Amino acid sequence: xxxxxxxxxxxxxxxxxxxxxxxxxxxxxxxxxxxxxxxxxxxxxxxxxxxxxxxxxxxxxxxxxxxxxxxxxxxxxxxxxxxxxxxxxxxxxxxxxxxxxxxxxxxxxxxx
Amino acid sequence: xxxxxxxxxxxxxxxxxxxxxxxxxxxxxxxxxxxxxxxxxxxxxxxxxxxxxxxxxxxxxxxxxxxxxxxxxxxxxxxxxxxxxxxxxxxxxxxxxxxxxxxxxxxxxxxxxxx
Numbered sequence: 001x002x003x004x005x006x007x008x009x010x011x012x013x014x015x016x017x018x019x020x021x022x023x024x025x026x027x028x029x030x031x032x033x034x035x036x037x038x039x040x041x042x043x044x045x046x047x048x049x050x051x052x053x054x055x056x057x058x059x060x061x062x063x064x065x066x067x068x069x070x071x072x073x074x075x076x077x078x079x080x081x082x083x084x085x086x087x088x089x090x091x092x093x094x095x096x097x098x099x100x101x102x103x104x105x106x107x108x109x110x111x112x
Numbered sequence: 113x114x115x116x117x118x119x120x121x122x123x124x125x126x127x128x129x130x131x132x133x134x135x136x137x138x139x140x141x142x143x144x145x146x147x148x149x150x151x152x153x154x155x156x157x158x159x160x161x162x163x164x165x166x167x168x169x170x171x172x173x174x175x176x177x178x179x180x181x182x183x184x185x186x187x188x189x190x191x192x193x194x195x196x197x198x199x200x201x202x203x204x205x206x207x208x209x210x211x212x213x214x215x216x217x218x219x220x221x222x223x224x225x226x227x
Binding site: 041042043044045046049087089099100102103104105 | 116147152153154155156157160170202204215216217218219220221
């Protein structure tokens with residue numbers, strides 16, 4: 001069964017304290033690993049797509065990496081504006097079409 | 113501005129009273145989808161549409177209906193809402209099939225409470 005698990009559920013960091021969020025998955029046919037950011041009261045906003053093990057992508061203080069079983073979202077020297085819920089999603093093939101399976105998310109709070 | 117809009121943003125209703133949540137996108141996207149988001153469960157797909165007049169069930173379709181008569185609009189219909197449909201709902205669109213290397217754009221969400 002295709003599934004995705006994110007950890008930790010919540011993470012509190014001091015400004016400048018680097019850390020990583022984990023997304024572990026089991027999938028029969030991966031069509032991409034997606035990261036989204038969700039601010040309170042808003043819809044998810046696309047960050048990255050990773051397609052194959054070993055791939056890395058960066059955007060400002062965020063760096064996403066992918067292995068065959070998990071993805072990490074590394075946050076370097078975070079700022080309070082990085083506070084949000086980060087969602088991981090698998091792109092899979094199901095019933096003849098492509099779909100996304102989302103994890104429950106990691107709530108990140110960065111304090112000054 | 114490229115965007116997905118949903119209305120209403122907040123809705124409180126009673127069991128059994130039919131309601132419609134509208135969704136519209138201005139990006140000429142073929143693919144549209146509805147999700148519900150519940151604490152600890154993540155986003156779960158309700159219905160999706162690959163183009164006009166083409167819709168299909170997602171993972172949690174029970175109690176919901178959709179239609180796609182125009183490319184830009186994809187309303188979600190609850191014929192007889194029940195309390196277990198209290199949730200946060202998101203509409204999303206993408207250029208191609210979700211998961212096929214295409215970024216999904218999400219609306220701002222509709223918070224529905226069914227009493």
